[in-house]
Amino acid sequence: MNEILSVGLILMAALLAGHLAQLVRVPEVTGYLLVGVIIGPATLDLITHENIVALGFLSDVALGLILFNIGSIFEVANFRRVGRGVVRITLWEATLAFVLVAIVLISSGMTMPLVLLLSVVAMETAPATTLMVLNEYDAKGPMTDRLLALVALNNLYVLLMFGVVTAGLTLAESSSGTWLTAAYRAGHGLLWTTLGSVALGALLGLLMDVMASRAKESGEAMILSIGAVLVGVGAARWLGLSPLISTLALGAAVANASHHGDRLLRALGRADPPLYAAFFVLAGAELVPSSVLGLGIVGVAYTVARAVGKIAGARIGLRGQAVPPLVRQQLGFCLVSSSSLAVGLTIQIRTAFPAYAATVTGIVLASVVIFEIVGPLLTRRALIATGEATTIPAPLDETSDARALS
């Protein structure tokens, strides 16, 4: 099947999946993933392995958009509203997940580099999945506000930790040159990837804001937003920077630059749905459900340790903060989703450390299957329990269109 046809099929399947998901009252993203599994190489093979490789750029673009949206949460007013407590919660939930997963993997006899790589991927909370569920249910309230900030901070923390771990491993495994040159190389690499990416994102964000004043029509605003994100991803790749951090910084710069930023984000929101749908269907197509069965005890322990770390870490982090008891109880469950960023990090690990690629891919992708089905359901349950879900889409209700992200 040629790529154009496969993209068309993906979008049609996503549309059908979205409706069916509403019928059985599960989040749309779960439906997208499952339909991806069905039409992908694992089952019907309508979307072949070659198609997935050829459409890889779609996933890159979608991931860039996702992180751009996440970056826009780093707007000072948002953080003023939720307070500094979110930093504490993030540090607790992500670090506890890292520590518990590391303990489990070390006791299973895994080598240290593998342990570190898997533990850092375990820290991640899925940005797009969480955002999609929040938007689908039009969530509002203290838990939702914290959740947005938590996801943004979590992703930033994970990207930084990932940079540190990969720099350290590259240094430890380096065999060429003296230790000093290897250390310099690793240190420069880390700083370049983090600070350089932030600098690129900030520059592009400022430029985008200047151009936004001239983009009065909503169509022009959409072109500007998508174009800027693509330039951000492309330029980051070209310069050897992190496209993930760059687009995160781009979103943050745009949100903090001026009120044009809000208009641009709203315009972008109208373009998001097909790309997000394609991203999740493709992600589902890459999953191998039988790998879940092949997880083994180590994989199961990894999954449980991550979930426990997130839920317990959030509770500990919330201590001393004034939040309703239901929020305190439910917040951790909303952090369990894991997908896009974990998959993105796994791809980077595959390139940088090919020796560990097989094990990391196997465990992470298998656990993503579980968390992407369970996570959105837990988030949905939490939103309903705390009363923050203002819209529960009725099945086959064509008037309720909560898909656009704003």
Added chain:
Amino acid sequence: MDVGLTEPKLLAGGMVRVRLAVASVLTLGLGALLAPPAPSTAQTTLTPPQEYSAPLLEEQVQLRTTARPFRGVVEAASTLTAYGTAILPAAAAPVSADFAIDGTSSPRGFGVRVSADEVLTHASGLDGRSVVRLRDASGIEYDGALAAFDPDSGLVLLQTVPSDGALPQITSAVLSPGALGVAAARWGQRDTVVPAFITSSGDGGYTIGSVGGPLAPGMPLFDLDGNLVAVAAGDSTGQAFGVADVMTRLRASTSVLPRASIGVEYQLPPDGLGERFGDHGVVVTHVVDGGPANLSGVAAGDVLLGVGEVEIDSLDSLNRALVAAVAGAPIGLTVSRNGRSRNVQVTPMAAFAVDALARRAGGGPAGVDAWALFPEERLAAAGIPPSARILSVNGRLVTTRLAVTRELRRATRPLALLVQEGARRFFVAIEPAR
């Protein structure tokens, strides 16, 4: 999401923006400026060392004297330079060949004629290609095609148009540490002469210290009698390989070396696993990461049923089909996985390039020690060497003993174990635990 539209934005001020923009530009500029040079490996392109005329080298040597007095070395270097320049016309002039890529003017490496129609060089200068453009000392260009590859040293024999020029004398004498030599080659009208010192030798290889930077891939090393001793790998480790030993191996390997490879290892379907792998074709036991088969989605455990129109029913039929493959020309494979077959397009690469990928990929998955899992009798009955490692069970990678024993306990049919012993991987059937 709600945002306070009336709150002032953090970056609203003009000066704040300017400062941020300046800081960003400075960060990017400094980062690019301070970037360390990429570490040189056998796979990266090396440019040949700076070309010294004798007076220039002496001047450079004198500068080094001022910085680091080491008179003995310096004097030797000067002498060697003069010597190298003197022997170059006789020893190197008719025998250097260099490689120009796509019309650019900088060669990627050098080579040396070892027979009328063969040039010896190192694989790292070829960039994964099996046909390269050569240019000899008189400036004439011609093609050299890969004829043989020695995996131990990475030296490569290229077939090229015959020349009736003089050939170097190859010596089998081994230079000992401390011996002096000269790496010399001519590119176009310019001579490259690099005095060299043997810092260690053994197993047919040398580590070379040279004055003037690392030697380019394929650069020939001559002793003080003008005999050809070794050919440089061209990496930062200063490795070079003795020509006499390698030539023996290269001549012996020509007849069986496939020129192109798809990067798979395979075996006949093992006994007892007919239900899993079927009775036809050959089973893939290993796929080189990044190799042609890997890029097309073939994985260990897949069964190759056909190449093009040819049905595969034995190892020999597959070998013959793959030997006929040409690097860069796609072939269709019929591959079966879990009983479902599909057609896959694979583009073979030069065999030594696939070999380089395989070495780069490192050890692969860790697996579990076989001796820790089964008693000796059971290992012997299954045909598993005790020193082997079990990499996967029924297609699932295993990293702990617990994972393997669990699979054994759960299974009711013979299990397919992927076993690795040394560099060899193979499937065996093992009965589940009773």
